[in-house]
Amino acid sequence: MVPTYDKVHNRFKLDGMHYSHDDLQEVGYSLVKEGDPYEIQVGDFLLNWLDHKDTVELKTSGSTGDPKVITLPKQVLVNSAINTGDYFNLEPGDRGLLCLPARYIAGKMMLVRAMILGLELDTASPAHHVLFSDIKPYDLCAMTPLQLRNALSRLDCFNLVIVGGSPVPTKLIEDIQEKKTVVYETFGMTETASHFAVKKLNHHTSESDKYFQCLAGNKVTLDDRGCLVLNSNHLSEVPVVTNDLVNLHSDTQFEWLGRIDTVINSGGIKLHPEKIERKLSPLMNRRYFIASEPDEDLGEHVILVVETEEDDFDESVFEVLDTYEKPKQVYLLPNFAETETRKVSREHTLALIK
Missing domain, CATH: 3.40.50.12780 (ANL, N-terminal domain)
Known part of the structure; x- marks a missing residue:
């Protein structure tokens, strides 16, 4: 029954x-x-x-x-x-x-x-x-x-x-x-x-x-x-x-x-932020995520957003990434915006850097 x-x-x-x-x-x-x-x-x-x-x-x-x-x-x-x-x-x-x-x-x-x-x-x-x-x-x-x-x-x-x-x-x-x-x-x-x-x-x-x-x-x-x-x-x-x-x-x-709603189209090449994040994962000890911003030549380019109180970032970690996957800009924020369930809110965090 x-x-x-x-x-x-x-x-x-x-x-x-x-x-x-x-x-x-x-x-x-x-x-x-x-x-x-x-x-x-x-x-x-x-x-x-x-x-x-x-x-x-x-x-x-x-x-x-x-x-x-x-x-x-x-x-x-x-x-x-x-x-x-x-x-x-x-x-x-x-x-x-x-x-x-x-x-x-x-x-x-x-x-x-x-x-x-x-x-x-x-x-x-x-x-x-x-x-x-x-x-x-x-x-x-x-x-x-x-x-x-x-x-x-x-x-x-x-x-x-x-x-x-x-x-x-x-x-x-x-x-x-x-x-x-x-x-x-x-x-x-x-x-x-x-x-x-x-x-x-x-x-x-x-x-x-x-x-x-x-x-x-x-x-x-x-x-x-x-x-x-x-x-x-x-x-x-x-x-x-x-x-x-x-x-x-x-x-x-x-x-x-x-997710299809996060795909980055950079110079005609479709990039999955989640795939890039997985490559960086073993090298990162802080919360971070990959996103994009407008680019006059490429349409969009990759950016990295990191939760840190430090003022600089070691970009040598990008060596594990393919050329088009490498972020063109790194943004350092002391605190990420979160949802009620304490997940990172990418949308509201990105609003903090604009």
Whole structure:
């Protein structure tokens, strides 16, 4: 029997306590009234999830455009949770840690997975440095790349970490290769109730581990722009068209190249900022991103924006780049603009240098 949104698994625990459907409503009220800011977000979502509606409103993070509110059937979130549980062989009674804001889909889905799959979920403040108990390993935790980097010394406290929100830096991928914790990068969006594909970042066993693998029931195609289109019989009634440029290896496997709305056309050569960023990643120890600005001769040229308080920058790192990839201008800023989910807002950061 397929679980439904109006039921709470009898093995579900929140911060060590068993709660029924009705009990959780009281918990939600209590958290909203008396909780810390991150707990208020948890309480808000619990109250929305447990109301009599069959849909839930979700706010996008704004990392790829202006934040917006969308509405999804609650059963879509349940289907996503089941998919994740099946793929990673999660069992009732497994332990999970919520350390992402419950205001957005990644945090909300940790709560849904716990309620639907019967996980024992602990909550922690969604800080860059996550504070958590190491008495017993967690079976599942979702993190941002920055949280993962800051948790490297205690990563053995997790059996499985899924990481998303932004591309995982090359240096961080190198640092987790010898860790016993299995780490996956996720691919998805609010409109798909978080991830619909994952990519293994360590413990590789085959060549295909290097690509994103769709979870069951999801298939991908390309539109005429070369962008990914998701066809899913349980996440959306219509195809989900993205602005993500990919190479397809099958109808369930793909390699992410970058976003079509960030492609730089420099002298007729199309450059992917994300590809350039990956080349620079092992050589950079600060936040940075590649963008462009107008060029009278080339149309556009590449620029590098770095978050630093220093006044100069060692451009020898550009030796790893091809000629057209090398930035013509470097901008140094003390602080990047961020979205509410602490992702870098490229648009608002670029406005600071103009």
